[in-house]
Amino acid sequence: MRVIEVAAGLIHGNGRYLIARRKPGVHLAGFWEFPGGKREAGESLAECLQRELLEELNIHIDLPIPYQIVRHGYADKIVELHFFRCAIEQGEPVPLGCEEIRWVSPEELTQFRFPPADHAIIQALQRDALEASR
Numbered sequence: 045m046r047v048i049e050v051a052a053g054l055i056h057g058n059g060r061y062l063i064a065r066r067k068p069g070v071h072l073a074g075f076w077e078f079p080g081g082k083r084e085a086g087e088s089l090a091e092c093l094q095r096e097l098l099e100e101l102n103i104h105i106d107l108p109i110p111y112q113i114v115r116h117g118y119a120d121k122i123v124e125l126h127f128f129r130c131a132i133e134q135g136e137p138v139p140l141g142c143e144e145i146r147w148v149s150p151e152e153l154t155q156f157r158f159p160p161a162d163h164a165i166i167q168a169l170q171r172d173a174l175e176a177s178r
Contacts, residue, residue: 047122051093052080054111054129054169055103055137060149061169063156064100064142076156078127078165079142089126100141104134112168116161127165149173 055062055078064079066072081096083089090108097103108128115124139145148156150173153166 045117045120045122047124049083049089049092050080050123050125051083051089051096051108052078052125052127053093053097053105053108054078054127054165055097055105056129056131057147059173060147061153062101062137063146063148063153064139065144067141067143072159074143074157075159077158077162079145081141090128093128093130096141100139101137101145102135102140103132103137105130106133112165114161114164116159123161125161125165 053062062079063076066075066077068074079097079100080093081100083092084095087095093108094105097105108130111127111129113124113126115122137145150166150169153169158166
């Protein structure tokens, strides 16, 4: 089965994360996600994330810091999601490659419908926020 590598940004600012809603007509349409996309041949995962966020949101980010890797199997493929923590260095996010975007707190993440592959990341972000508040 083919493995697709994806870089996803945990874009943070003021205690919130930027999430994006997938457009109609695409795989997992209507689900919310952490913005990013598929790695192209010859690029690193960090380069992939920087390119995808510029294309999808018109933003430049600081150096992405690896956070966690999640592998999730679908009927026809395996997706390997590489999550990176990052912040906006330049630009104001605009939903160019998605239906809409929102800034949400870690606690609010469970109010949105995310793909199953993202559930472990959401739990980790909520755990991190809880530990930081102690």
